[in-house]
Amino acid sequence: MAERSFAKEVEKLRFGAGETFHGEGILAITKALLQCGVGYVGGYQGAPISHLMDVLADAQEILGELGVHFEASASEATATAMLAASVHYPIRGACTFKSAVGLNVASDALANLASGGVTGGALIIVGEDYGEGSSIMQERSHPFAMKSQVWLLDPRANLPSIVKAVEDGFELSEASNTPVMLMVRIRSCHVTGSFETKDNKRPTMTVAEALEAPRRDTNRIVLPPASFLHEKEKVEKRMPAAVDFIRSRKINEFFGPTSGKAGIILQGGMYNAVIRALQRLGLADVYGETDVPLYVLNAVYPLVEDEVIAFCEDKDSVLVVEEGQPNYLEQAIAAMMHKAELDTRILGKEMLPMAGEYTGQVMLDGLSAYLRAHAPELLSAQFLAPNASGDNALAADLAKVVPGRPPGFCTGCPERPIFAATKLIEQELGPHHIASDIGCHLFSIMPPFELGATTMGYGLGPASASAFNAPNAKRRSISFVGDGGFWHNGLTSSIGNAVFNQNDGVIVVVDNYYSAATGGQDILSSRAENRTKSTKHPITDAVKGMGVKWVRHIDRTYDVTRVRAALREALTTQEKGPKVIVASSECMLNRQRREKPLTAKAIAGGERVVKPRFGVDEDVCTGDHACMRLSGCPSLSVKTLDDPLRDDPVAAIDHTCVGCGNCGEVADAAVLCPSFYRADVVHNPGRWDRFMNGLRRGITSFLQGRREKRRLIFAEA
């Protein structure tokens, strides 16, 4: 089960014609898919479209009623390859994943799909993880559309526009026999709003019906000579059909006056930010009525040349608002002006930054710079002068004080002790080359652990250490891969590769029972019962099946001493070939979500429940914070004692502690100090508990009393 449940919200997916849907963008997309008669959906989770997968997983009953097949694909490549079902059959299909990383993985399938083309509408919903809050390299999805010649929609970020883009996308795909990509940015996935719903449609052909009546057409398969024909078809038939569709269906929108000296061409996703900047410049009202001509590209590829030219030809200059780089739109539009021999000045990255998110301030600065230079008559006096700069001194003061707060391991995270053990083994055996992977475990590169030198892609941690296989070297490489990455790609690209090439390195598979970083979705090795998926396939079996001889399984990562011993053995054993340690403990976030309500219920119901939590004896703690350098747990922090003799704060554990055990284990493994204690509170104790407790407390308080009667007792400070 995923981190967030949409069980309640998915009922909205049943809404019929004329009802009003309120909710998040991601749920609106799902509803739109059903309204379009989609026949099958697949995808791979990852922000910002994780919730789309979660919604679909929670909506399986509704999907089943409509005859829609849903798959949680093994990877983005699988998800895209799945769209092959729309090649010969008139079935609408959709898949979704995070991008640009998802498209990187999917591009093999995407290129093949795009070459042969599709019969049924094929929609790829990409969650563009760009700008603030992004967790990946900063690249654009745009060039993937260009190089494979598939069409790219970038709708305005409001629910009605996004829903319409889904509908348009399927029709565009069918009209041009080409898969269509629908791009949604991070915030538009989570934006709330409303739209008027339509009835859900059953697919015109279900996958079951297709299976019963198979079809084939050699001309649609990517092999010469068909592949040469495909390329011609793309430029001669499919592209013109797409342009016609976009023009005739008015996919792109015009706002503001029909003519003017200056205008703005923008990606649909930039619309809200552009309007906000214009509002702040006094050139638009809250409803988006504006004095500046806008040409909004809800379809950013292909461009409709005559529309562009018509928009530009009466203007002295046009600003292209295009987030990210390279600036493909700006280049294309400038080339159009040149070919059409227009002298309209095309501006873009001179006014707005080449790299980085177009935040509110960036947009305001860019637009006002453009308008000041090219249409000053539009601006009132207050905006003609450059903005007064803010209180920079204040920010400078604070920059020295306010600490950075990058993401890190959650309270009680089972991955923390793995890296504590790694840090300890490095203290013992010296530093090693450590290759990291994608997933929560990549937080190891941050303080306090600072372990890991590279990350090369999902499931590619061990693969990225493959060059470090030198028989003469005295040290081995260590590489990490999560269970998510392991099943995504790691089993073949990393483990298989290491076996085949006789890599001598150490591979740690971090198994937390879920694809945790993306929101706790189930994967093959998940321990949960899943009604519609097959789980509980042990990673150790897969690794052994791949041919690894040296495999150790640690079934409780919190046992720091044992993890360290396994690492020590792996790093020093004489045995050849890859050494694989599978370290398994459940993701604490998901475990708490699962157990907390059950525990509360059990306690309320009078059952005996033992709840652990850790504490620190502040008078024993000397305040050197060695424990925190092996933890970084949010619940383990520092506090000042009301004691003039103490200069430094001591360790303290707050009420959010989940009693995972890391503090005690680390104190033990690293021989730190005896300040930590674990307090187990037995709720609803049984008779035996109470009897033993009475006996023990009787004797201990007798001993305490005996000693304390003979000494000075100071009141607690």
Place this chain on the structure above:
Amino acid sequence: MVTNGKNRHSGQTIIKLAALAVGGQGGGVLTNWITDVAERNGYLAQSTSVAGVAQRTGATIYYVEMCPDTGRRPVFALSPAQGDVDILIAAELMEAGRAVMRGFVTPDRTTLIASSHRIAAVSEKIEPGDGRADAETVHESARRAASRYVAFDMEKIAVEAGSVISASLFGALAGSGALPFPRESYEETIRASGRGVKASLAAFGMAYERAAAGAEAEGAAVAAGAAAPKGIAVRGPERLVARWNALTARAGAYPEPVRAMVLAGLRKVVDYQDPVYGAEYLDRVDQALKLDGEEHGHALSTAAAKHLANAMCYDDILRVADLKTRTARDLRIRREMNVGGENVLQVTEFFHPRVEELCGTLPARLGLFIEGRPALAGWIDRRINRGRRIRTDSLLGFGSLWLIGTLRPWRRSLLRHQVERAHLERWYALALATAPKDYALAVEILNCRRLIKGYSDTHVRAHSKFDRVLSGLKPLEGRPDAADWLRRLREAALKDEKGTMLDGALKTIATLDAD
């Protein structure tokens, strides 16, 4: 609230609210409540956030825009912009600082509602010294940057009410009056959410009152409370109390600035050992006092009083065993863990004894005998060096610690005591000898005691840092800024674990002679 520019004005305005939180604080719940209360009051509202891995324990932003519903659909933005935020909610103090830093708080319009509690960032926690950010700088900047600043500890209110911070933040928002909505509509929103309603309403109510009463930063109030002088309450056998009183009478004669520190030190030392040890402590402080005078504000004796107490109360097994078997400790844990009613408390301690600790706890000659024979010491170490979990609620576990505690009267004859005393005397003698030549330097030598902390390996590392810092003394001798340099060395030593910064500072000192 923003009014639109001159050319375009629809008569409507958009209220912009941003919430900065630390991942895991429940910012999502808060934003849902805010959009709900807006919609209840006839507004259209839109919220956005960035979910995903970037949120795990890191700084996150939630954003809400709202506007009265006139039947037309406004164009809302998806993220906050500098200088364009009406209400900023910070769920932690440094996040308030971050909001100011990022330009989201401006004096023309922003109401800044901040919880003044701290969640230390990893970088603040891992310094061996005190790496925490200065809260007052943030309060000060926030006051300057905001049009209105509402700050108090909303986490505490939430915990007291058995709720979470979203409820008290919501209460503070309502109480601040920054949104034109009545209190009842906020409470309706909480009731409609359906989970933990009673506790949420309690936290909401308390925060509402505080904010409505115009609560500002509470730093001043806390400081005033801490300044109140406290007597030391003590009880015990008459004979001992009399000796304690004699000691405090002696300490009472010390000059004003030293007295408070000496009393605190005395309490610690007597609690650690016995009144005789207390007298020994005062004798030592007297040595510093003789060299001291008002012209220096008695800095030397105050530092001596502080660090002698810490040095004399070294952390040995006896002390740990003693502290862990006291009634007061048992009560403290029960209080902290909320053990009430019939519930049973079980306590597990984590010990990892090594041969070093064993030898330290043996009579000096025996301890030295073993330490002098590495083969024997190794043999013993292999038998005892492992993690031991001791249940101090069980008879065996408690009993063994209690028995170790009975060794206290013999502490002075144990090896560890000899080692610690020798170390203390070397250090103290150095400081006293330095005082007549360079008073400030002597104070700094005393302050270097702060470096010694931790157990086992950490303790060894601390000692090595202490020695390295003091090794810097030689090149500094006779320099007028020697004290300043020693202070810098010590501060560098407290910055990181291995002492990398310290090594850098020592190198700098080595080059001082050149100029």
